[in-house]
Amino acid sequence: MTSYGILGTGALGGYYGAKLQQAGMEVHFLLRSDYAHVKQSGLTIVSTDGNFVLPEVNAYDSVQQMPACDVVLLALKTTQNYLLPQLLPPLIKENTVVLVLQNGLGVEEQVAAIAGNERVLGGLCFICANKVGAGHIHHLDYKAIVLGEYAPQYHAQGISRRMEQLRQDFAQADIPLELTEDLLLARWRKLVWNIPYNGLSVVLDATTAEMMASPEIVILVRKIMEEVAAAAAGYHRLISPSYLDKMLDHTSKMKPYRTSMKIDYDAHRPLEIETILLNPLKSAQAVGIKLSLIPMLYQQLKFLDARNTNTKSRKD
Amino acid sequence: MTSYGILGTGALGGYYGAKLQQAGMEVHFLLRSDYAHVKQSGLTIVSTDGNFVLPEVNAYDSVQQMPACDVVLLALKTTQNYLLPQLLPPLIKENTVVLVLQNGLGVEEQVAAIAGNERVLGGLCFICANKVGAGHIHHLDYKAIVLGEYAPQYHAQGISRRMEQLRQDFAQADIPLELTEDLLLARWRKLVWNIPYNGLSVVLDATTAEMMASPEIVILVRKIMEEVAAAAAGYHRLISPSYLDKMLDHTSKMKPYRTSMKIDYDAHRPLEIETILLNPLKSAQAVGIKLSLIPMLYQQLKFLDARNTNTKSRKD
Numbered sequence: 001m002t003s004y005g006i007l008g009t010g011a012l013g014g015y016y017g018a019k020l021q022q023a024g025m026e027v028h029f030l031l032r033s034d035y036a037h038v039k040q041s042g043l044t045i046v047s048t049d050g051n052f053v054l055p056e057v058n059a060y061d062s063v064q065q066m067p068a069c070d071v072v073l074l075a076l077k078t079t080q081n082y083l084l085p086q087l088l089p090p091l092i093k094e095n096t097v098v099l100v101l102q103n104g105l106g107v108e109e110q111v112a113a114i115a116g117n118e119r120v121l122g123g124l125c126f127i128c129a130n131k132v133g134a135g136h137i138h139h140l141d142y143k144a145i146v147l148g149e150y151a152p153q154y155h156a157q158g159i160s161r162r163m164e165q166l167r168q169d170f171a172q173a174d175i176p177l178e179l180t181e182d183l184l185l186a187r188w189r190k191l192v193w194n195i196p197y198n199g200l201s202v203v204l205d206a207t208t209a210e211m212m213a214s215p216e217i218v219i220l221v222r223k224i225m226e227e228v229a230a231a232a233a234g235y236h237r238l239i240s241p242s243y244l245d246k247m248l249d250h251t252s253k254m255k256p257y258r259t260s261m262k263i264d265y266d267a268h269r270p271l272e273i274e275t276i277l278l279n280p281l282k283s284a285q286a287v288g289i290k291l292s293l294i295p296m297l298y299q300q301l302k303f304l305d306a307r308n309t310n311t312k313s314r315k316d
Numbered sequence: 317m318t319s320y321g322i323l324g325t326g327a328l329g330g331y332y333g334a335k336l337q338q339a340g341m342e343v344h345f346l347l348r349s350d351y352a353h354v355k356q357s358g359l360t361i362v363s364t365d366g367n368f369v370l371p372e373v374n375a376y377d378s379v380q381q382m383p384a385c386d387v388v389l390l391a392l393k394t395t396q397n398y399l400l401p402q403l404l405p406p407l408i409k410e411n412t413v414v415l416v417l418q419n420g421l422g423v424e425e426q427v428a429a430i431a432g433n434e435r436v437l438g439g440l441c442f443i444c445a446n447k448v449g450a451g452h453i454h455h456l457d458y459k460a461i462v463l464g465e466y467a468p469q470y471h472a473q474g475i476s477r478r479m480e481q482l483r484q485d486f487a488q489a490d491i492p493l494e495l496t497e498d499l500l501l502a503r504w505r506k507l508v509w510n511i512p513y514n515g516l517s518v519v520l521d522a523t524t525a526e527m528m529a530s531p532e533i534v535i536l537v538r539k540i541m542e543e544v545a546a547a548a549a550g551y552h553r554l555i556s557p558s559y560l561d562k563m564l565d566h567t568s569k570m571k572p573y574r575t576s577m578k579i580d581y582d583a584h585r586p587l588e589i590e591t592i593l594l595n596p597l598k599s600a601q602a603v604g605i606k607l608s609l610i611p612m613l614y615q616q617l618k619f620l621d622a623r624n625t626n627t628k629s630r631k632d
Contacts, residue, residue: 200616203616204619206623210623211619214619214622216614216615216618216619217615217616217619219615220612220616223608223611223612292608292609292612293608293609293612295536295539296536296539296608296609296612296613297612298532299532299533299535299536300516300519300532300533300536302530302532303520303522303530303532303533304520307522307526
């Protein structure tokens, strides 16, 4: 049986970890502020698929206490990734793989530098879920993960045996894993959504539904998506206009959603702008793709983030 | 002696009108919400140049009661300009000139269509002033006006005799008028400041000082200024990079200032985005100049404005 280590038991790590444990897997959860509560009371998942409680989970407040695992799910906020050199090594044994579930670009390289290229996979989570309290997760919609192998320069790796094995585990937990031969293409496709909606939700203080109700913002989102597609094309990853339209249409039909970046902003937590905006911008720049709107969005977010986290520390 | 009619007794119209009256001119003020108060108590100016009170002013709540004047100062919010066909005609007699003191593009054409091309002059006000209460104006900094003749297509008109006469009147009131031969160039130069600072102050909820303290926002402001200069160049009005630098430097050294658009936003009043952003965008488009950042700023403001005025009406 595969053992799972969950690095970061927020909405994402908490939901997927709980689903895997519920399906009978051995799961170990790393927590920080929620440790005492979860150690005591376990995890509660309120979900459109059915609510459930795990009264007992393997909870840890330090990786030193955790066993090395077959699969590490990296589900921290990327703003915590400076901790990876301390967090990852204790969890790694022979054949451990690290599955990077974070958004944006640049994380697999960072994990590979610590754990080795051959251990790294990337996953893109298509899920609407929020942590609403200690050990308490609301799963609102979707849950699929697009999974791909990492390799230096993101050379497309095809479908590996271990990807198939992971798909079987997750299928037992009722989580569909879609296997991709090209992780970088999957990352850019995810950014088509994440850059405009996460970014603008903070700048405009708006839900997805509010944004999609404005003809001007729909135009703006489309233009930002086109810049993401242009950057991807710089890496020979082609994202068609019809995919952009599909994302817009999809979002229009979604339940009103407060993006993860907006949730972080409202909680005065630092924003994941480095991985979600800055690294894609640098990637575009590195291959000579000139962007305008994403830099403007980044600059606006950088300003708002600095003031917002500053406000927090003044309040505390 | 020249008689003056002030269309719109806000910060701008109130300040300049009061200065002209204080210097001995005949001045007639059109008011709306402040009418009763100003009729009763006059105007109070708190200014770095010295405070003064005009206990009695010629106050009107309707243009029908006002005499036609030699000079009409158009100092309404441009969001009120749909009223011009009613407001202007009663104030016009032989030789009346209308001095458009509003920001942005497209207003002189509108006034000319009502009053005739030959009556229209434009003025760009370089002033930091806020209305802080009924008939109560705070003048914080600067006061100069750049004045130019309007002509169809904004063909540069040189310096006219009546411009010289206006300069003399205003000089008596201690208001420097700088005469320009090219009104359109002056308008675009003013937009170099107004588009980025007014726009971003609303989107970022920030004063000029807060914006200038952020390296990212300084870069963004500069980029937006470059787009304004590019649009101006489409009309053969050249604005040099050193002018942009001067504006940035100037703003860094200014007292922290809440822009007029931000003041309107905070008061849940409609924003002057049509004249300050949309008309310049349309002008650029008309001559094939492609812009990116100003459209994005416009789209963001359009969203925020719609929600903000909507919130107001729900509250009222």
